[in-house]
Amino acid sequence: MDAPTTASADNGTSGGGIGGWFTPRKQPAEDAPQSAPPAEPAPAAAAPQPSAAQPPPAESSTPALPAEPRVPTQHSTAPAARPQEPAVRADTGGASPDALLIRRTMAEVAPIADKVTSYFYALLFVRHPDLRSLFPAAMDTQRDRLLKALLTAAEHIDNTEVLVAYLQNLGRGHRKYGTRAEHYPAVGECLIAALSKYASGIWDAEMEAAWVRAYTTISQVMIDAAAADELRAPAWWYAEIVAHDLRTPDVAVVTVRPDQPYPFLAGQYTSLETPWWPRIWRHYSFASAPRSDGLLTFHVKAVPAGWVSNALVHRARSGDIIRLGPPAGSMTVDHTTDSGLLCLGGGTGIAPIKALVEDVAEHGERRAVEVFYGARTDHDLYDIDTMLRLQQSHPWLSVRAVIDQQAHLQLPDAIREYGPWNEFDAYLSGPPGMIRSGVDALRNIGIPSERIRHDSVEELVATGD
Numbered sequence: 001m002d003a004p005t006t007a008s009a010d011n012g013t014s015g016g017g018i019g020g021w022f023t024p025r026k027q028p029a030e031d032a033p034q035s036a037p038p039a040e041p042a043p044a045a046a047a048p049q050p051s052a053a054q055p056p057p058a059e060s061s062t063p064a065l066p067a068e069p070r071v072p073t074q075h076s077t078a079p080a081a082r083p084q085e086p087a088v089r090a091d092t093g094g095a096s097p098d099a100l101l102i103r104r105t106m107a108e109v110a111p112i113a114d115k116v117t118s119y120f121y122a123l124l125f126v127r128h129p130d131l132r133s134l135f136p137a138a139m140d141t142q143r144d145r146l147l148k149a150l151l152t153a154a155e156h157i158d159n160t161e162v163l164v165a166y167l168q169n170l171g172r173g174h175r176k177y178g179t180r181a182e183h184y185p186a187v188g189e190c191l192i193a194a195l196s197k198y199a200s201g202i203w204d205a206e207m208e209a210a211w212v213r214a215y216t217t218i219s220q221v222m223i224d225a226a227a228a229d230e231l232r233a234p235a236w237w238y239a240e241i242v243a244h245d246l247r248t249p250d251v252a253v254v255t256v257r258p259d260q261p262y263p264f265l266a267g268q269y270t271s272l273e274t275p276w277w278p279r280i281w282r283h284y285s286f287a288s289a290p291r292s293d294g295l296l297t298f299h300v301k302a303v304p305a306g307w308v309s310n311a312l313v314h315r316a317r318s319g320d321i322i323r324l325g326p327p328a329g330s331m332t333v334d335h336t337t338d339s340g341l342l343c344l345g346g347g348t349g350i351a352p353i354k355a356l357v358e359d360v361a362e363h364g365e366r367r368a369v370e371v372f373y374g375a376r377t378d379h380d381l382y383d384i385d386t387m388l389r390l391q392q393s394h395p396w397l398s399v400r401a402v403i404d405q406q407a408h409l410q411l412p413d414a415i416r417e418y419g420p421w422n423e424f425d426a427y428l429s430g431p432p433g434m435i436r437s438g439v440d441a442l443r444n445i446g447i448p449s450e451r452i453r454h455d456s457v458e459e460l461v462a463t464g465d
Helices: 097-127 129-134 145-155 160-177 181-198 205-230 307-315 347-362 384-393 411-417 432-444 457-461
Strands: 237-248 251-258 269-273 281-285 296-301 321-324 340-346 369-375 397-403 424-429
Touching: 097 129, 097 145, 097 181, 097 205, 129 181, 145 160, 160 205, 160 269, 181 205, 251 307, 251 321, 269 307, 281 296, 281 307, 281 347, 296 307, 296 347, 340 347, 340 432, 347 369, 347 384, 347 424, 369 384, 369 411, 384 397, 411 432, 424 432
Parallel strands: 340 369, 340 424, 369 397
Antiparallel strands: 237 251, 237 321, 251 296, 269 281, 269 321
């Protein structure tokens, strides 16, 4: 989430006594956070220019604030570059004073989140009209994401490791929007103005100071992560669609060729932007392990009112050029163990599961892999033939289809009929509801949380179209 770094809002709030907004450093610190999974270099200033052979960039990138909040799971591989630990007060249940004030603010504005968000954007675009071009033309897809990111940060404000990993991913991911270090003060100024206006009944100098301190740290973590990432990879990749296979009326398998090497790990995801909807990015998982020919494959389901998904399924054709953001996600295989893999894939969530199977095969391992492929109908098992061919090639792999309308059985419930799963690591991919119920089911049968891997539900909610 992009963070404020300037003084008191000028709308009649506390008046503060805070000495002025933090001015972010533009160069990474010597120990700038590094990302373990392959990520893109992060320009703290401007995105790299495409080569002459590349098409011109599709307008500017996107927002300087949390457009696609991505929350690390407990298995995140992002290193913990730690901001200063907040002081903890013993008589508040372990929460720091700043954390209590921030959570109090969020509780106050939560019932009127739409008003806060609308006011924030209006203020940002009036005070800083030059930033409007960083955002999609239609703001309806953008509206609630800032508040989601804020709530996430507030939730983890005293959990330094989780918060820093989250902010590092956010800082790296925002490179593709054209976000630069100098944008952070403007965003922060307007954000605190919005919060102070709608939390006026409880807002005071102490609460404002807590937000300024938190955002000073938040901003710098994101800026440092972006600057460190800039040294390693571009802000985005251009990719040509080389194959478009319409598997069902609303599911397409799209294969692209990036304009330069694209490092990623099986089980990760990326964000895609189409030429038809500039500055709108949506997340999709890689449907294969890294390939020697460098091609990347995605499974896309068109959803109602989904701008990006409908464009990719119904409009895209071979030869079209899209853009890719950096790879992200920690739902990857730990090859230092010999634990089995219990994989639950629902709908197009089978894509990263297929990639994980290929990854195990390429490492020459013989660990047991059990795949449950969930769908509402036979029609929705669009990739079952591929999975069954993999099963024929690898004796350690078992694939089971779970069809709701035939068995009246939800995918998470089906795993209770098999097992035991004591020696397995669990991987889940699919709709947010399936992830939630799947995690509950796995915990109920005794699989500890640290052995359950999935990309966060918060991330998945933002990927629906």
